[in-house]
Amino acid sequence: MSFALAWMAGLLALCLDLFVREAFMLDAWSPDFLAVVLLWLGTTRSWTQGAIIATTLGAVADAFAGSPLGMHMFHGLLLFYLSRTVSSRVLFQGFVGRLLLGLVGGLASLFLLTLIGRLVLADARLAVRITHLILPRILVVVAAVPFAFPIMDRLEALFVRQPERDLM
């Protein structure tokens, strides 16, 4: 149940991402909801469960983005591991803590995607092309994380019985 819920949350985030981008033409300022969910998975899910969810959501993101299959899978997996690793060592609680996690996650997300894109597409100018995205994307993720995490925590508490929660 917990697995399905998290996966559905990820899918919803992807749909929302697509919807917002298409409906409001925000371009650089469109929020990266998938990155937020992946960061949240890192703080709430086990290594195994989170990795599966991140990889499969990455596959869906590839389908939605029209990118080579595996690109967002890699990205999702790496971002989840990063979030999981960081949050297992540092306690990101409270508004400021989540802001910090959002900052780290946003930066890492963009960096990882650029790195993978550079490797896969063999495009040396990719990093230059996305320079203008850095600030807005990171700001949006930073702003979204402190608000999205409590909401998702509450939703999960609402739908999932306590013993089912994977507290690893």
Next chain:
Amino acid sequence: MGILLFTLSGVCLFFDHGDTGAGPMSRIVGRVFSPLHVVVTSAARSVRELRADYVSLTEVRAQNRALEAELQAMRNERDELDGLRSENERLRGLLELADKRKDLRLRAARVSGRSVSPYFRVMKVTLEANGDEVKPGMPVIAPGGLVGQVRSTTNATAEVLLITDPRSAIDVVLETSRARGLAVGTGEPDRYAARLEYLQRNDETVVGERVMTTGDDGRYPRGLAVGRVTTLKAQAHGLFQDAELEPMVDLSALEEVFVVLGPSGLTPDGTDIQRPEKPTPPAGAPSARGGGAVP
């Protein structure tokens, strides 16, 4: 598990390529999630169109508001111009009248109020200049014809008794039939009219004939248009026939008038009236006073 997933991702990324760039795995994933992509995209597009429509509607509304304001301003300007044109026409009429009647000394006045009583037909006029010259009894005329006479004066204003007031009586002559009569105001509250009294029964008057002043009453100058005959009805018995006239001047819409101060000593076209020169008495003849010539 992590290694497995990394491997899976790597395999997909580096080996799942077909002729068109998308391998079988990629095609499967694409086929599974393509309907969802289409649904979300079309929903988002609907929202975008709705938003665009709303924005354009707002713009149209703002534009509509601006155009309405512009239209209102132009209407105001047009009304103002209409008012100016109307005033111009009236003043031109006054100038033409002053030009035609150079035999009269005229003083311009502006209508400033009307009687509030339904029984009397009186209007107040503000004199443009030299109000002292204006005296009660002086005729008041407008481009169409006679308006009335000055009833009283106070500083720069004067009260004018209109020809339709029941207290007004004017000696008149009908222009074509030369029938004589007396135009007496009816004083009706809902219209401006006067009745012709003492019109002989055998006078061949017709409806529409112009009624002019005779000048015999010593008050109104000769030849001023008073009105036009509107109804004629011979009495069953007696010497006279009943007739009514409508003033030539639209008294309800009058704004500027002339007060006739008196004769100017000129003919209507502006030339001097040739007075016969007094014969020079012969030398030595006795003077008119009876006195003799001064030695």
